[in-house]
Amino acid sequence: MKSDLHLHSTVSDGLLTPTELVDKAFEAGIRIMSLTDHDSTDGLAEAITTAGKYNDLILIPGVELSTDTKNGEIHILGYFIDMESEDLQKTLESFREDRLYRAKSMVNKLIRLGYKITWEEVLKVAGSGSVGRPHIAEILAETGQVASIKAAFDELLGRNGPAYTERRKMDPETAIELIVQHSGIPVLAHPREVNNLDEILPSLVSSGLKGMETYYGHYSTEERTRFQQLCDNHTLLATGGSDYHGPDRAAECDLGDSKTNLQVGKLLLKMHDELKI
Numbered sequence: 070m071k072s073d074l075h076l077h078s079t080v081s082d083g084l085l086t087p088t089e090l091v092d093k094a095f096e097a098g099i100r101i102m103s104l105t106d107h108d109s110t111d112g113l114a115e116a117i118t119t120a121g122k123y124n125d126l127i128l129i130p131g132v133e134l135s136t137d138t139k140n141g142e143i144h145i146l147g148y149f150i151d152m153e154s155e156d157l158q159k160t161l162e163s164f165r166e167d168r169l170y171r172a173k174s175m176v177n178k179l180i181r182l183g184y185k186i187t188w189e190e191v192l193k194v195a196g197s198g199s200v201g202r203p204h205i206a207e208i209l210a211e212t213g214q215v216a217s218i219k220a221a222f223d224e225l226l227g228r229n230g231p232a233y234t235e236r237r238k239m240d241p242e243t244a245i246e247l248i249v250q251h252s253g254i255p256v257l258a259h260p261r262e263v264n265n266l267d268e269i270l271p272s273l274v275s276s277g278l279k280g281m282e283t284y285y286g287h288y289s290t291e292e293r294t295r296f297q298q299l300c301d302n303h304t305l306l307a308t309g310g311s312d313y314h315g316p317d318r319a320a321e322c323d324l325g326d327s328k329t330n331l332q333v334g335k336l337l338l339k340m341h342d343e344l345k346i
């Protein structure tokens with residue numbers, strides 16, 4: 070039995086609905102899971118209801134916030150966040166509006182660069198979820214205008230790519246404080262992707278960071294050991310998950326394949342109990 074504490078649905082840029090995701094997770098042997106859509110808690114009610122069909126499946130409410138530093142993007146997960154809070158929902162909504170503006174701007178840049186893509190196509194691919202770069206990349210790859218989704222990011226949509234548009238800035242400390250203010254447990258996502266991890270970690274911890282993904286995706290044993298050590302040094306909980314976005318995303322980790330055992334999920338539940346938030 071496993072945990073998977075980092076999952077996306079159609080509410081953001083995932084391919085499965087919250088219900089499909091929960092059913093598939095249970096089939097995969099996951100018994101503690103969290104839905105962590107980007108900037109949205111809109112899939113949680115459905116996921117919680119579906120999880121309720123199973124006697125022994127625990128669904129932890131979550132969200133993933135994107136933040137920026139001068140050295141690149143940092144993603145912060147918020148577990149047990151109070152999704153009923155109006156103030157939180159207003160903040161998330163403003164992030165989603167920014168995401169929409171940003172995606173539109175990137176499509177316009179691509180058109181100016183001579184690529185054949187329309188905003189309507191992007192909306193269609195995104196479905197009910199929030200529009201993001203993966204949807205744009207998918208269209209470019211499927212129409213053969215780039216070699217692959219990865220190539221779309223490398224050549225066009227990545228931070229230094231000609232079609233890239235910056236997000237409105239939020240620093241990771243602010244995101245951590247926002248999660249704490251709304252009764253959530255903030256956890257640093259995919260730390261390998263953080264360029265200056267050792268340097269920035271003390272500031273994140275003093276803002277209220279409580280954990281760091283250690284059993285993430287396909288991280289190697291060496292990487293896991295390194296992040297576990299950092300967790301120990303900073304008294305952080307080592308969490309984990311696949312960051313699954315759906316079938317056919319071949320480059321990514323499959324649902325439940327992040328080697329996050331059940332105990333990891335139990336420790337997160339225990340931390341929530343002990344914090345009494």
Ligand SMILES: [Zn+2]
Pocket residue numbers: 133144258259
């Ligand atoms: Zn992320």
Ligand SMILES: [Zn+2]
Pocket residue numbers: 075076077133312
């Ligand atoms: Zn994610």
